[in-house]
Amino acid sequence: MRRAGYQQLFDGTGVPTFILDADGVIIEWNNALADLTGVSREDALGHEHASEHFYPDGRRADTLADKVLQEPERAHLEFGVEQRDPSCNRYGDTSTMVDRHGDEKHIDFSATPLYDGDELIGVIEVVVDQTEIVTERDRTADLVTEITATADEISGGDLTARAHHDDAFAVLDDDLLAVIDAVNDMANSLETLTGRVTAQTSEMQASVDETSAAADEIAGNVAEQHDLLEDAVGEMQSFAAGMEEVAAQADEVDTAASAAQTAVSEGLEAGDDAREATADVVAIGDDLLEHVEALGSKMDEIEQVVDVIADVADETNLLALNANIEAARAGESGDGFAVVANHVKDLADETQSHTDDITASLEALHAQSETTTATVERSHERIEQADARLEDVHGSLAVIDDSVDEAASGISEVARVIDDQSASVEELTATIETVRDRSEESEAAADRIVGATDQQEQTIDGLVARVEELQTDTE
Template identity: 60%
Template structure:
């Protein structure tokens, strides 16, 4: 072993006063007594001539020199786990750092023929990177697929996992470098870097990023209840980095609160927009009605204007007609005076007729009394004739002449009675007609009196009409004077209404745009509410 160390010492280029330690090919300082410009590991480790033979027994005195330089002490001083395999694959050096990593002491490791058994507690035998480089120092990348990191120095890199002496999985990265002595391969040094903390931190960072990303995506998709959780792996991260979780959660809380506020405000805005939309619709409807009314007003004013022109044109005719009416009223008043006088005469004649009819009725009564007397006389005469016939019958033949006279008297009495009855019937009819005539005359007299009263009333009305016609004639003349002014005013008003109609048309267009904008705003608010409700529903 001392001879191997001597050869390794030569391979590493350490002088008797060297103060450097091997660290996977790290350069060493020049010692006193050595030639200035003596190369360190880069020159000592590099391959020599083509082909590398196995080290022989030459140079055994170098081990003593290496031992004198405190090789073991210097090798253990490095904090990076490092071991060296000799050309036969046996462990030649095993520093304290790698002993701590694997839990295998140096005494147990040095001379071990299968270094993989020292790394894996289950005792598996597998080629380490050092074994691979030892087997193919110049083309291990081609033979074993490892990564070359410095082809000029036959240095390679690889990574793997292992279980340490505490049973915990460790992530390790190792670098193996071939060692040469005068161009001959004498061994391989392998530096093992424990990257467990780095890997754990990296994985924890990835998990943290994934947690934050998933939470953010969930929130982005509308799940406002999504929150980032703290995982056990986060213990490998710095506290400032872990606070990102709390920041994201506070952001989610604020967003949830903001969403609730937005939902409430959106509801209020929706109500306001609905009111505005209804108001805009009412305005539009009112504007439509206003336009229709203006159209009707303009049409009516145009018709009215034409009518006013006709009125103005016929005002003089109306004035003339009013004067004629006044004259006719005066003539009617005069005619009414004549009618009143004639009515008074008729009333007087009616009074006389009533008196005459009354006198006639009285005389008819007298005639009736005379007829009654004549009827009584006829009755008496008939009785006398009857008595005479009775007496003549008693007298016999001497009474025949008397009987003849009595018979004639009886005939005369019968005829008188017949005529009297006829006269009585005629008189009754005449009395009936006289009574009817009297009644008719009385009614006519009453009507004539009523007509007289009405004529008086008509005369009073005609006088009032005459006065009113005079006033109307004066008013019509005034109307004729002012109609022309009104016609001009109506024309101006019609022009103003047409201007208002044009402005109303522009107002209607603006109102339609307002209604369209309000509808769009209402649709946008409805969409906002729908989205907020979908967020709340999730």
Template identity: 45%
Template sequence: MNHAPDSQGVCPSVADAHAGSIRTDGGRAEANTESVTIESDGTAAEPDETGAANGASDPADVELNVDDDVLIDGVGMPVFILDRSGSIAAWNHSIEELTGNGDDVAIGATAPSTVFYPDGRDREMLAQVVLESPESADEREGIDLEDGELSLYAADETLTDRRGDTRHFRHTSMPLYEDGEFVAVIQAIRDRTAEVKRQEAVADLVDEVRGTLNDLADGHLDSRAAFDADGRAVDDRLAGVVTELNRTAEEFENLASEVDSETQSLADAIDRTAAAASDIAENVDDQNGLLQEGAEEMQSFSASIEEVAATTDEVESAADEARSAASEGLDASEDAREATESVVDVGEELVDDVTALGDRMDDIEEVVEVISEVADRTNLLALNANIEAARAGEDGDGFAVVAEEVKSLAEQTHDHTEEITDDIQTLQDQTGATVDAATRSVERIGQASEQIDGVLETFGEIAETIDRVADGVAEVSRTADDQAATGEELTATIETLRDRAEETAAAADRIVAATDEADTAVDELTRSVDELRANGARRDGTTAGSGPRV
């Protein structure tokens, strides 16, 4: 099984000067003399899945048979081996280049440090400690046990090489066994100088970045990182962190300034919003009060409209009754006019009849006068007859009796004629009065007829007016009903508006609360920015921001 250098720079499969090969078995490095194929780069070929490279069937028991010089030279780092006696048994080309001493000087030396260190110092090296304590070398200070199964130990060292340069090494060492017997120790030296320099450069870079970040955190918003990567073992991408940090710091400073400005603007806007929200809340409260009053007024108005509607219904009924009464009065006036015309006709006929009666009375008076004259003549004849009878004596007694009877009849006729004359005169007087009364009645009836015509015309106008009034009252009644319905709808709308106003008031209260919270948040943000700047000023004893950090 091929053992290339692990992450610690150690190749467990290196041979000692006597074994010629290494076998790993049970966590220990075992020596063996069987062969294995070596690649051109000095590494052992990996066996295939069937173990065809060396005929082995157990991957846990792999045997190598290579030249020790080829093997340790192929490791690619300084390696030497101490045999059980403590003498250097193997010394590869890499360690020759490091120390400047070849194997002709190193092989057989019993003090490895005198060959390894440029000043020839004599000090105990890690391989010598492992040689003394292969199972417990880590008990010595400064020695770590990297792999317990392999008994792999490690120790770090810094020294000045033969050119005067400071070098950093990590020594790793492990015991080698042959058939379970401890036979040698192998030590590899990994040059960590570039790595350490890289770590130091990275540490410096991290310190610079950390310091800049701390400055930024402390309020030095104009602090910038300064790191010269020239000649430093730092990857360009890693060194680019400084540029990115400075760019971010620049953006952060600009952002802080913008935040400060925007915070002030936002605070002003929030104050205006809060004031507007307060005004809205007050206006909504006033509006709500007005809507409440409006709702109450509309309720009263609706009640009044309903009363008006009821009253207009009554007025409409009364107007209908008045229209009916006017129509009846018009009809009655028409009947009265017709009756008056009939009375006028009758009166005129009565005047004519009475006038005719007067004329007849005149005729009767003439007849009575004739009768009276006849009676007077008869009485005169009777008187003459009595005279003649008296002259005749006894022969004239009968004639005298007749004459006396005639005279008596004549006197009675005369008396009756006078009575008739008196009666006729009375009748004539009464007839004249009747004619006068009838004439006056006819005149008055004519006047009444004219008045009835005026009343009839007035009744017609009244009827027309009542019709218009009735129509107007009906329209008013319908309008009142519509207004009552509209009033109810308007009342419902006002109540809805009042509810909306209450919701608006609640929303305005929430806006006020939200603006208060936003104002508080802005105040906190402003305080944070001010504290950030003030912290930097306190740390420097100056105003925040003292220029780029170097």
């Protein structure tokens, strides 16, 4: 029972612990140490080399407990270990090991000799896994290094520098990690502020440059204005004289416009006469066309009569031929009748000849009548076109008449206005002379503005040089 209670207490400490006897043999090995090394208590008890359980490669080395067994009073002097409590000769040391999962562990060893009176009976060694502490310490150091480097870059003028959240920093406390955000927030604010200063400085520089350029331009403009005003005074004086001449010419133009108005009125009257004459010609052409068409009808009737006469002549000739035949049958008693028949035949032949001539003449006259009709029709069309053109001309003349009336009125008004402007020009000349005098004062003021803007520009250039030493993302 006593033995079982001791073992439960030994395991209940929760701190990896083992005990060596005076010969260096393992006599105790608690569960916490078994979890750390992966070596069970049953396998560890009785083993003479505890180091083999701490190093997976099985190498043998003296543990801190072995060193204390060898020199319980002088281990710190003989082996260079730390003497943590001289009153009980407790010694300490640190090292690294690989646990059963293959992970590297940072271990703190603490060994204390055990006595039975004055006799050394063994040594107890406490093995403390400080991996988390060491890792947190190293990560804290890395965090400090990261923040320090970032701060140095910012203080050196690089406002784009930021502290980075390394995955290894996850082991650190949130309050420590908040330092990174605080530093980055500060850098962001500083960069934003500097960016605003840079932007405002740039705007100010641009404004000053623009002001300086404007001042120079104003000075140049004032000087130029002064020269122009000098010229303007002379020009206005010449202009006043010219206005008087223009007024006289305007009167002449007014007279000419009146004459043009009269000429247009006469043109309108002549156009009316031409339209009336054209109407008469159109009427005459219509009559002529009707007469020519009537003549054609008459010639058609004559042709019909000639055709009848030709038929009669043919019949008469046939009868004369028959009479001669009968006279021949009658013998001598028919000689007189034969003479008459021959005479009738001669007349019929002559009638037929004249009928042929009349027919040929009628055909020629008919052809000429058709040509005349076509010519009259073309003339009639041309006359109608001329009448339309005269109508257009008459309309244009009417528009011109209105325009000339309006122009004549405008010219009369212009002549009146020119007279009024001549008086205004004289007043304007006096005003320009006054402005010329004022421009001399403006020129002096512009020189003072130029001097002030030059001084301001030098100040801004100095500020811009300082701001440009800071590096931001906008660069």
